Amino acid sequence: MRQNVTVKTLAKELNISIGTVSKALNDSYEISIDTKQKVLELAKKLKYERNPAASNLRSQKTKTIAVIIPQIANNFFSLAINGIEEIARKRGYHVLIYLTHENSEIEIAFTDSLLSGRVDGILISVSSSTENLDHFRELVNKIPVVFFDRTIEDIDAIKITADDYESTYDATVHLINNGCKRIAYLYALSCLNTGKRRIAGYRDALKDYDMESGENLIVNHHNDDDQNYENIKNLIISQKPDGIISSIEELALPCYYVCNELGLNIPNDLKIISFSNLSTAPLLNPSLSTITQPAFEIGREAAGFLFKILDQKPFDADEIPKLKSILIKRDSTGPL
Amino acid sequence: MRQNVTVKTLAKELNISIGTVSKALNDSYEISIDTKQKVLELAKKLKYERNPAASNLRSQKTKTIAVIIPQIANNFFSLAINGIEEIARKRGYHVLIYLTHENSEIEIAFTDSLLSGRVDGILISVSSSTENLDHFRELVNKIPVVFFDRTIEDIDAIKITADDYESTYDATVHLINNGCKRIAYLYALSCLNTGKRRIAGYRDALKDYDMESGENLIVNHHNDDDQNYENIKNLIISQKPDGIISSIEELALPCYYVCNELGLNIPNDLKIISFSNLSTAPLLNPSLSTITQPAFEIGREAAGFLFKILDQKPFDADEIPKLKSILIKRDSTGPL
DNA sequence: TTTATTTACGAATACGTTTTAGTAAAACAC
DNA sequence: GTGTTTTACTAAAACGTATTCGTAAATAAA
Numbered sequence: 001m002r003q004n005v006t007v008k009t010l011a012k013e014l015n016i017s018i019g020t021v022s023k024a025l026n027d028s029y030e031i032s033i034d035t036k037q038k039v040l041e042l043a044k045k046l047k048y049e050r051n052p053a054a055s056n057l058r059s060q061k062t063k064t065i066a067v068i069i070p071q072i073a074n075n076f077f078s079l080a081i082n083g084i085e086e087i088a089r090k091r092g093y094h095v096l097i098y099l100t101h102e103n104s105e106i107e108i109a110f111t112d113s114l115l116s117g118r119v120d121g122i123l124i125s126v127s128s129s130t131e132n133l134d135h136f137r138e139l140v141n142k143i144p145v146v147f148f149d150r151t152i153e154d155i156d157a158i159k160i161t162a163d164d165y166e167s168t169y170d171a172t173v174h175l176i177n178n179g180c181k182r183i184a185y186l187y188a189l190s191c192l193n194t195g196k197r198r199i200a201g202y203r204d205a206l207k208d209y210d211m212e213s214g215e216n217l218i219v220n221h222h223n224d225d226d227q228n229y230e231n232i233k234n235l236i237i238s239q240k241p242d243g244i245i246s247s248i249e250e251l252a253l254p255c256y257y258v259c260n261e262l263g264l265n266i267p268n269d270l271k272i273i274s275f276s277n278l279s280t281a282p283l284l285n286p287s288l289s290t291i292t293q294p295a296f297e298i299g300r301e302a303a304g305f306l307f308k309i310l311d312q313k314p315f316d317a318d319e320i321p322k323l324k325s326i327l328i329k330r331d332s333t334g335p336l
Numbered sequence: 337m338r339q340n341v342t343v344k345t346l347a348k349e350l351n352i353s354i355g356t357v358s359k360a361l362n363d364s365y366e367i368s369i370d371t372k373q374k375v376l377e378l379a380k381k382l383k384y385e386r387n388p389a390a391s392n393l394r395s396q397k398t399k400t401i402a403v404i405i406p407q408i409a410n411n412f413f414s415l416a417i418n419g420i421e422e423i424a425r426k427r428g429y430h431v432l433i434y435l436t437h438e439n440s441e442i443e444i445a446f447t448d449s450l451l452s453g454r455v456d457g458i459l460i461s462v463s464s465s466t467e468n469l470d471h472f473r474e475l476v477n478k479i480p481v482v483f484f485d486r487t488i489e490d491i492d493a494i495k496i497t498a499d500d501y502e503s504t505y506d507a508t509v510h511l512i513n514n515g516c517k518r519i520a521y522l523y524a525l526s527c528l529n530t531g532k533r534r535i536a537g538y539r540d541a542l543k544d545y546d547m548e549s550g551e552n553l554i555v556n557h558h559n560d561d562d563q564n565y566e567n568i569k570n571l572i573i574s575q576k577p578d579g580i581i582s583s584i585e586e587l588a589l590p591c592y593y594v595c596n597e598l599g600l601n602i603p604n605d606l607k608i609i610s611f612s613n614l615s616t617a618p619l620l621n622p623s624l625s626t627i628t629q630p631a632f633e634i635g636r637e638a639a640g641f642l643f644k645i646l647d648q649k650p651f652d653a654d655e656i657p658k659l660k661s662i663l664i665k666r667d668s669t670g671p672l
Numbered sequence: 673t674t675t676a677t678t679t680a681c682g683a684a685t686a687c688g689t690t691t692t693a694g695t696a697a698a699a700c701a702c
Numbered sequence: 703g704t705g706t707t708t709t710a711c712t713a714a715a716a717c718g719t720a721t722t723c724g725t726a727a728a729t730a731a732a
């Protein structure tokens with residue numbers, strides 16, 4: 001069944017040309033107020049809905065943006081999408097969601113499929129396993145792209161992030177101030193700027209405060225949860241750290257389980273702080289100190305800048321904000 | 337800038353007609369293997385990407401589905417989207433996300449905008465504030481729709497849900513078995529089947545076990561978080577329940593905060609169980625007993641049935657599963 | 673060999689919209 | 703009054719693909 005009411009229907013009914021109808025619907029200056037009113041009225045009466053495919057084809061605009069993210073069952077990304085959606089909805093844009101599941105090949109498949117003009121712009125948070133950047137190079141040449149949170153170097157595009165370096169530095173200092181002497185680091189996102197900046201903050205803080213450091217205090221994130229659990233357990237047993245900084249939320253909870261298993265008390269035996277947007281952080285046993293990123297605002301800002309590009313509004317590089325995370329001190333890093 | 341390489345480009349290069357190219361790309365039986373190979377090869381070489389708008393316009397298919405949900409910063413919906421995305425990606429479909437923010441007017445705006453043929457099918461979880469169903473009636477007449485989790489009566493469409501009645505019944509019995517005498521109920525989604533079935537399970541269990549009941553043991557969910565907190569606090573103070581069943585995750589955490597404020601011990605003074613997909617439920621203080629819905633599977637099933645409709649595969653009504661939630665007993669309902 | 677069928681392609685049209693170019697009529701300038 | 707501009711519209715051409723219909727050649731059936 002073909003579309004029931006089109007511009008043709010309206011045109012015939014009103015005895016005017018389809019061009020006039022189209023222009024009236026688009027509020028063109030060429031059309032008299034009188035005619036516009038008649039068209040709009042009839043359109044409403046007949047429940048005319050513009051065919052998006054035809055419109056896209058002719059105008060080369062889709063009123064759609066794509067959001068490519070590594071996962072969605074994660075409070076950070078859920079909140080970021082909320083921010084993105086708010087901006088998109090206000091502008092009448094549609095939002096396509098693509099989940100890479102931290103898999104670079106899937107990411108490539110998605111970016112390739114978006115080269116065809118399906119969307120007007122793209123928001124990306126890069127998969128943790130992405131090393132080769134060719135697919136992004138091609139993409140940013142063809143379509144407006146804004147990266148958010150998970151960003152990469154050597155790609156010429158706008159990037160919206162939080163203060164990864166500073167917040168990790170501050171978190172490390174927080175542990176030092178609370179008496180930690182051996183602070184371990186759970187290292188994730190090591191391929192991305194995000195991960196590199198975070199660990200740099202940790203390393204610099206250790207150096208500035210003359211604390212113990214060393215590669216054996218650093219545990220790399222692994223894709224396998226059981227492996228992560230074992231690695232963390234080994235770290236705690238063999239290195240006996242008295243503080244842990246987790247660069248992602250997913251590695252904080254295993255720490256709790258390991259401490260349960262080993263009979264260690266948080267924060268007395270081991271203090272823990274983690275990047276996290278968990279709403280239940282205050283209710284954990286003990287409540288979890290967090291570096292909480294402004295996820296919603298990151299989403300909003302990213303979408304905002306994407307639309308600035310789409311609107312061809314000029315802006316300076318120094319308008320691009322680096323958003324502030326907040327350090328929330330709770331019992332997991334509490335004194336005794 | 338118009339599309340750089342189209343069927344026309346390929347046709348010219350290979351000295352064949354546009355129609356042949358199109359058919360070759362669609363693997364039509366009309367085209368020889370030889371020609372298909374040539375076309376596919378050149379397409380790959382020139383990085384031809386089919387123009388979706390043109391394709392949609394002509395074929396009246398969009399290879400896109402819409403997912404309309406009330407919120408996304410919620411583990412249930414995140415997981416459901418994961419399930420939906422898995423199915424959609426396997427079939428090469430694109431997924432549009434719409435968040436109603438539990439607002440019926442926004443919901444109506446979305447459903448109306450989807451009448452224009454932007455998508456091939458729709459998955460919906462109804463907003464809690466939706467009472468008037470006219471927009472759904474119109475929608476299901478025009479486009480394949482599958483409802484999931486948050487469903488409504490009087491609409492002729494496939495509905496994928498979990499065993500809301502049975503699981504709430506079982507949870508109530510669990511509290512009774514653990515010694516509760518006055519069991520309160522935090523009542524949400526009261527406009528929807530989902531909410532009605534849940535509370536029916538609670539009520540029937542109370543009746544079957546000759547337990548105290550009454551409207552003053554029931555607290556209605558409110559859109560304002562502070563109001564919910566106050567209502568729960570009032571409930572606990574004035575009614576002194578020894579058990580609480582929360583029909584949604586969002587109301588369970590305020591119970592914890594209220595107990596903290598009032599100095600009540602969970603589970604000794606008050607046992608709590610809640611519908612929830614929180615990954616941190618085991619780590620809360622105390623760990624939270626939950627009715628956990630198979631969110632991922634609900635998403636998968638819903639998407640699966642939508643594609644059955646799109647494929648015009650016939651199926652029986654009794655093929656539609658009612659998925660089983662699991663009752664996870666933890667410390668918040670533990671004996672002493 | 674003759675006839676029927678299959679194979680492999682091309683020409684042309686349609687999908688519904690937007691946009692360009694053209695033009696009567698009306699309004700204005702002098 | 704003439705000449706110029708403005709207003710409000712139309713006709714027609716695109717956008718890139720999918721599909722219908724027609725057909726010449728190749729193959730199979732008789």
